[in-house]
Amino acid sequence: MLNPTNLNILIADDEAPARNRLRTLLGDIPNTQVLAEAKNGKELLEIFNQAPDSQAAANIVLLDIRMPEMDGIETAQHLQKLPQPPAIIFTTAYDNYAIQAFDISAVDYLLKPIRLERLQTALQKARVLLPSQLETLTPLSPKRTHLSINERGRILLVPISDIIYLRAELKYITVRTAEREYLIEESLSHLELEFSHIFTRLHRNCLAANAYILGYEKRHQDEHAEKQWVALLKHVPETISVSRRQQHLIRQTTL
Amino acid sequence: MKNNSRLPNLRNLGVALRILIIANLALILGAFMLSDSISSFMYQLTGISTFAQPILLLSLFLLYGGYHALSKLSYRHAIIAIFVLVALSAAAIHALFAQLWIFSEQPSLTRMVIYAWIISALALYYFNLHHRAYSPAVTEARLQALQARIRPHFLFNSLNAVLSLIRDQPKQAETALEDMADLFRVLMAENRELVPIAQEIALCRQYLALEKLRLDERLRVDWLIDNVPPDILIPPLLLQPLIENAVYHGIEPSASGGVITIQIYTKQNEVHLLLKNPCTTQAKHHNGNNMALKNIKERLTLHFDLEASLKSKQLGDTYEVHITLPSQQKTYA
Numbered sequence: 001m002l003n004p005t006n007l008n009i010l011i012a013d014d015e016a017p018a019r020n021r022l023r024t025l026l027g028d029i030p031n032t033q034v035l036a037e038a039k040n041g042k043e044l045l046e047i048f049n050q051a052p053d054s055q056a057a058a059n060i061v062l063l064d065i066r067m068p069e070m071d072g073i074e075t076a077q078h079l080q081k082l083p084q085p086p087a088i089i090f091t092t093a094y095d096n097y098a099i100q101a102f103d104i105s106a107v108d109y110l111l112k113p114i115r116l117e118r119l120q121t122a123l124q125k126a127r128v129l130l131p132s133q134l135e136t137l138t139p140l141s142p143k144r145t146h147l148s149i150n151e152r153g154r155i156l157l158v159p160i161s162d163i164i165y166l167r168a169e170l171k172y173i174t175v176r177t178a179e180r181e182y183l184i185e186e187s188l189s190h191l192e193l194e195f196s197h198i199f200t201r202l203h204r205n206c207l208a209a210n211a212y213i214l215g216y217e218k219r220h221q222d223e224h225a226e227k228q229w230v231a232l233l234k235h236v237p238e239t240i241s242v243s244r245r246q247q248h249l250i251r252q253t254t255l
Numbered sequence: 256m257k258n259n260s261r262l263p264n265l266r267n268l269g270v271a272l273r274i275l276i277i278a279n280l281a282l283i284l285g286a287f288m289l290s291d292s293i294s295s296f297m298y299q300l301t302g303i304s305t306f307a308q309p310i311l312l313l314s315l316f317l318l319y320g321g322y323h324a325l326s327k328l329s330y331r332h333a334i335i336a337i338f339v340l341v342a343l344s345a346a347a348i349h350a351l352f353a354q355l356w357i358f359s360e361q362p363s364l365t366r367m368v369i370y371a372w373i374i375s376a377l378a379l380y381y382f383n384l385h386h387r388a389y390s391p392a393v394t395e396a397r398l399q400a401l402q403a404r405i406r407p408h409f410l411f412n413s414l415n416a417v418l419s420l421i422r423d424q425p426k427q428a429e430t431a432l433e434d435m436a437d438l439f440r441v442l443m444a445e446n447r448e449l450v451p452i453a454q455e456i457a458l459c460r461q462y463l464a465l466e467k468l469r470l471d472e473r474l475r476v477d478w479l480i481d482n483v484p485p486d487i488l489i490p491p492l493l494l495q496p497l498i499e500n501a502v503y504h505g506i507e508p509s510a511s512g513g514v515i516t517i518q519i520y521t522k523q524n525e526v527h528l529l530l531k532n533p534c535t536t537q538a539k540h541h542n543g544n545n546m547a548l549k550n551i552k553e554r555l556t557l558h559f560d561l562e563a564s565l566k567s568k569q570l571g572d573t574y575e576v577h578i579t580l581p582s583q584q585k586t587y588a
Contacts, residue, residue: 016471017419020423069510093408093415094406094411112411112412
């Protein structure tokens, strides 16, 4: 339970009137304070990143579900990467599926138009989301637009469209973009399932983005070994070997 | 154009097309009965067609011309008149062929007339059945069921937007509530008769004003209305659900918004409504969209049969819906 005497609140909603309405209502509730507003999930995460101090201060986020760029559900998933995630109250005008999921997982939500009393009660009992609750919500936003990594208290967002390949290494997965590499803790097979339309499995431990595969070449990996097929990739010098099992992919592309 | 008589609208393209199909199926069936091999079937078919097609076309032409007079008769009299017309055109073609052609084996006039009558009877029987299946009462009920429904999402978001205005901009809140009242009056109306296009356009503007309240500069609309007579009749709520779709699928998923283009023009005897909106390839919740399109398509069919059409397609990052319908103006009869 949060200290009800001082509630610092962030608002995320793509519609200006909806944000204004929330601000007006919060103005009527003592001991609350709106720290900032965001027009979508991405902007909200940026607010957390830009002022790492406000993160300790912002204890509640009022998060709209349907927003462009990044919806509320995905934003909530990324927010959990913070060392001290804020409590989340979802807001929605009408979304049968979401409401069902919220009720099942006992997540806090408010229906627009929001009533002052409902908002007050929600603020009083606002809690941080539990991992099990998040899991119930995942199907509402089945395909993330970004992967996120916590780096020194900040959330780094990696757009899915920037990722060249994903490679599993012991406990972690290396995420390669044109600029740099990131390490994330996820399962490669889950990622393969979630983004099956974007990545292709070239090897037991590697997924490559279809958009970045330039072509395939048969090469000597070292002096003694026999020639092997490798995939050439845009923007990065390294190649990815194609396992024997996946060589039908090469035939498909060359035909 | 409400037609209370059981007579099909002989000036309707769809009706003419159906008559052609029924007549030709009957011809093929006749040729099939008379022949025992493929070559003799083809021979029979060409033989019959030589006489039957001119009779068919002439009859259609006469019926088109005589429709106005026919529709004033009672159904029984109209049918007798149709049989007379068909017999007359058979006789005319028979006479013409006897004059121009040296046909060694022209079938007798009686045979041709009886054949034409059989086909006419078949067609009339079909239209009678069709009429019962789509009687005004049934059509009315179906139109009721197809009553366009606005997304609850829109209603609650708009109410929320109006609430945000009440304290600071009461004037604007008033206008918004008035727009909403007008919109819902039409949405909840029982009356499914055609309405003047100007009325539908005004309604769409009110709807867009409400959406603009929420989406502000993200929503931009280009109206291109090209000399369209304001009293052309269209089904109510033909355009509004399409614009609602365009906003929901084209504008809302984008942070920077986009432009919806609504183009209305007349060409020959047709009204064209062309709606374009940006579409993100990522957002693919087309289910709701298809529902609305199917609904409008069915309503167009109920009102105009084959003379109206609705086509939708995606061109790169633009989604386009094109509606064509016959241009009917209000008749003060």
